Amino acid sequence: MSAAATPSATTDESKTIDGFHLLLDALKLNDINTIYALPGIPITDLTRMAQAEGIRLIAFRHEQHAGNAAAAAGFLTQKPGVCMTVSAPGFLNGLTALANATTNCFPMILISGSSEREIVDLQQGDYEEMDQLAIAKPLCKAAFRVLHAEDIGVGIARAVRAAVSGRPGGVYLDLPAKLLAQTMEAEAGKRSLIKVVDPAPRQIPAPEAVKRAVELLKSAKKPLILLGKGAAYAQADAEVRALVEKSGIPYLPMSMAKGILPDTHPQCASAARSFVLPEADVVVLVGARLNWLLSHGKGKTWGGASSKTLGGQQFIQIDISPTEADSNVPIAAPLVGDVGSCVSALLAGMGSSWAKPPAEWTSAVADRKDKNLTKMAETLAKDPSPMNFHSALNVIRNKIKERPDAYLVNEGANTLDFARSIVDMYEPRKRLDVGTWGIMGIGMGFAVAAAVTTGKPVIAVEGDSAFGFSGMEVETICRYNLPVCVVVFNNNGVYKGTDKNPAGTDPAPTNFVKGARYEMMMQAFGGVGVLAKTPAELSKALDEAVASGKPTLINAIIDETAGTESGRITSLNPAAAKKK
Ligand code: ADP
Ligand code: TPW
Numbered sequence: 001m002s003a004a005a006t007p008s009a010t011t012d013e014s015k016t017i018d019g020f021h022l023l024l025d026a027l028k029l030n031d032i033n034t035i036y037a038l039p040g041i042p043i044t045d046l047t048r049m050a051q052a053e054g055i056r057l058i059a060f061r062h063e064q065h066a067g068n069a070a071a072a073a074g075f076l077t078q079k080p081g082v083c084m085t086v087s088a089p090g091f092l093n094g095l096t097a098l099a100n101a102t103t104n105c106f107p108m109i110l111i112s113g114s115s116e117r118e119i120v121d122l123q124q125g126d127y128e129e130m131d132q133l134a135i136a137k138p139l140c141k142a143a144f145r146v147l148h149a150e151d152i153g154v155g156i157a158r159a160v161r162a163a164v165s166g167r168p169g170g171v172y173l174d175l176p177a178k179l180l181a182q183t184m185e186a187e188a189g190k191r192s193l194i195k196v197v198d199p200a201p202r203q204i205p206a207p208e209a210v211k212r213a214v215e216l217l218k219s220a221k222k223p224l225i226l227l228g229k230g231a232a233y234a235q236a237d238a239e240v241r242a243l244v245e246k247s248g249i250p251y252l253p254m255s256m257a258k259g260i261l262p263d264t265h266p267q268c269a270s271a272a273r274s275f276v277l278p279e280a281d282v283v284v285l286v287g288a289r290l291n292w293l294l295s296h297g298k299g300k301t302w303g304g305a306s307s308k309t310l311g312g313q314q315f316i317q318i319d320i321s322p323t324e325a326d327s328n329v330p331i332a333a334p335l336v337g338d339v340g341s342c343v344s345a346l347l348a349g350m351g352s353s354w355a356k357p358p359a360e361w362t363s364a365v366a367d368r369k370d371k372n373l374t375k376m377a378e379t380l381a382k383d384p385s386p387m388n389f390h391s392a393l394n395v396i397r398n399k400i401k402e403r404p405d406a407y408l409v410n411e412g413a414n415t416l417d418f419a420r421s422i423v424d425m426y427e428p429r430k431r432l433d434v435g436t437w438g439i440m441g442i443g444m445g446f447a448v449a450a451a452v453t454t455g456k457p458v459i460a461v462e463g464d465s466a467f468g469f470s471g472m473e474v475e476t477i478c479r480y481n482l483p484v485c486v487v488v489f490n491n492n493g494v495y496k497g498t499d500k501n502p503a504g505t506d507p508a509p510t511n512f513v514k515g516a517r518y519e520m521m522m523q524a525f526g527g528v529g530v531l532a533k534t535p536a537e538l539s540k541a542l543d544e545a546v547a548s549g550k551p552t553l554i555n556a557i558i559d560e561t562a563g564t565e566s567g568r569i570t571s572l573n574p575a576a577a578k579k580k
Contacts, residue, residue, distance in 0.1 A: 017189040019149045019180040020046050023111075024053045026156035029195045032082055034058065034073065034452060036066040036445075038093075040086035041127070042113040042177035047084065058452055058480060060445070061472045063090050067097025067110060068445025068470075071170070072432055073453050074107040075233055078200065080163035080171070081108040081449065087115050087177075088128035091136075097445070099139040102170040104435040105230060107163035110136070111173045113180070117147070133174045141169030149182040153193035164200040167321040168233065203320060205337035205345050213284075213316045213333040214349035220282035222361045223249045224269070226294070229256035229435070230287020230319065236340030237428050240286065243343050248356030250276060250365045254288050255433055259425030262404075270421070271376070272368040278303030278311055279364075285317040287339050290328040291436065297329040318342040380422070387535060388562040389418040392489060395538045396461055397423045400430075403457060403546055407432065407450040411443050412463020414563030415489045419461050438569070441469030443486075448473065451482040457546045458484045464512060465494040471521060474553060478525035483549035485542060488518045489558045495567070497560030514560075522553035530554045 017025075023046070027035070034056040039047045050057045060066040063085045070081030081101075085094040091112040101108040112132055119126035137143045142162035146155035159171045184192075217223060225247070231240055240260050244251050250269040253260060261268065269276045278301065290297035298304050302311030316333040317325050325334035335342045356362070380394045396419065400408060404426035410419045410433045425431050432446040447460040467488045477484045491497045492514045499508035519529030530541040532554050545552035564570055 016183040022152040036069040037084035063093035065445035067094040069449040071101035072446040072449035088130040098170040107168035136172035143172040145174035157194035203337040224280035225251035227257040228288020234339035239343040262426040263424035271372040275368040393422040406457040409460040411466040413567035415463035417567040444470035444473030485545035491558040519555040527551035
């Protein structure tokens with residue numbers, strides 16, 4: 001039955017249901033209880049109705065941050081985070097987040113209103129005209145459009161499955177304005193909705209693949225386990241811990257995998273990273289890609305003679321995507337399946353009398369680690385004035401140690417790189433950061449999502465440039481009274497504050513207004529703003545923020561000469577920039 005065939009004027013309205021409500025019912029039926037949105041035509045009423053229907057509606061000031069919140073919620077909960085935007089410009093603003101979610105394998109659904117199909121397709125110039133489906137397609141895992149009310153249930157079901165099954169990612173769902181106002185008979189409408197059964201089915205690795213992996217691991221003299229954010233996402237924390245502890249193999253967590261096991265675990269090799277990567281002979285990748293963050297699995301980082309040469313390691317790769325293996329270097333033993341199933345199968349295959357790695361290897365790793373940790377402790381004990389990244393991050397480090405349940409959101413260049421190595425994490429999925437793209441602008445969106453989905457304290461450690469990308473969302477944080485403490489590492493610019501323009505009076509491209517009072521931005525909306533010039537001031541303000549749960553922004557003044565251009569990835573700058 002087509003919706004157009006049953007205009008509400010000719011039916012008893014109590015027996016009809018419209019597209020708005022079908023959509024909300026379909027989301028609720030699939031346990032989606034929060035929407036991150038920015039209202040406007042054609043979704044204003046939809047956002048109101050969502051609230052009326054008991055869905056939590058978090059309204060943002062810019063769609064990118066609503067989208068980032070949906071993506072982070074997806075990562076934290078294994079349910080697709082839902083973002084809703086208006087047509088054309090709102091949709092485009094949300095698209096960066098959708099693409100970033102897809103790149104990072106976070107499940108989210110961007111639902112966008114769109115203009116009249118007839119007018120868009122003939123390019124007759126509608127209000128906010130744009131062929132959104134075509135634009136979204138290359139940037140996400142799947143893209144769908146629903147034209148009839150009776151297909152809304154299928155549309156949501158397809159979107160949910162596409163977002164969370166296999167390798168998770170972003171899904172675009174296009175809803176032309178007309179659809180929302182369509183009506184259909186209520187009972188038929190109810191029957192048209194689908195509750196998705198087993199949206200992310202377990203994927204069990206083949207027995208022969210498990211056997212191959214176990215044999216290879218058995219032959220290793222210098223094995224290493226590398227945990228990526230796919231392992232964090234999988235919520236197979238007990239299995240991963242059992243693999244590490246039963247095997248006795250040193251492990252390295254990628255930044256968002258920190259805390260699956262506490263960073264203080266005796267087998268954690270983070271402080272010996274540059275030693276273990278080139279030295280290891282068999283590496284078990286668990287939900288981690290050999291992309292740029294791991295130097296593509298080859299070159300000097302891995303002990304190769306030149307930037308393109310293999311280091312000689314053999315790899316076991318656990319990944320849910322069957323096409324990930326061999327994307328950079330040969331994978332000797334691919335294990336395709338979900339982390340929980342693959343790690344359980346490995347554990348079973350290893351049996352009960354697994355020999356620990358040779359002591360020569362584990363003690364060499366421990367020696368290197370101890371040496372580096374001693375050096376780090378010396379650096380952290382210093383108290384320079386003004387503060388530098390280390391002394392300020394030492395305060396954050398102490399706070400997370402005391403409150404391991406708090407979330408740490410982190411972006412910037414030096415602020416990111418130093419925090420990753422200085423701030424230990426103790427619990428899984430507590431660290432949210434710039435991920436695979438190194439994207440700036442995730443800060444406030446991720447912080448809102450962490451607070452909304454968990455109610456736990458959130459500490460967002462932000463470079464001053466990084467903060468600027470989403471800074472207006474401090475109003476959102478205040479409006480919903482979220483327990484978020486933003487710490488801006490203020491060094492007067494992008495990377496550093498010291499650049500000079502050699503050819504005029506304009507500021508250099510990386511300069512910001514010196515001595516900016518970021519804390520006043522939070523005060524403007526009724527939150528707490530604090531200026532902190534010393535570790536003691538920072539520590540006091542952070543204690544109060546976490547204890548009170550009040551929206552807080554601490555403007556932490558950092559030495560503008562500290563840090564380096566682009567942080568640890570200076571070498572990725574093209575040659576001309578490096579000469580500076
Ligand atoms: P990192 O940046 O931490 O190294 P990546 O984002 O590069 O991590 O890699 C994550 C990998 O995890 C992706 O290749 C993705 O396919 C995989 N993955 C995501 N979820 C699961 C899961 N449940 N089980 C197995 N692999 C997963
Ligand atoms: C969407 C390029 C990488 S890091 C960074 C920029 C602009 C900011 C560094 O300065 P910040 O940090 O935050 O003050 P710090 O600790 O060094 O002082 N646009 C996007 N993404 C990226 N990655 C950039 C630009 C960039």
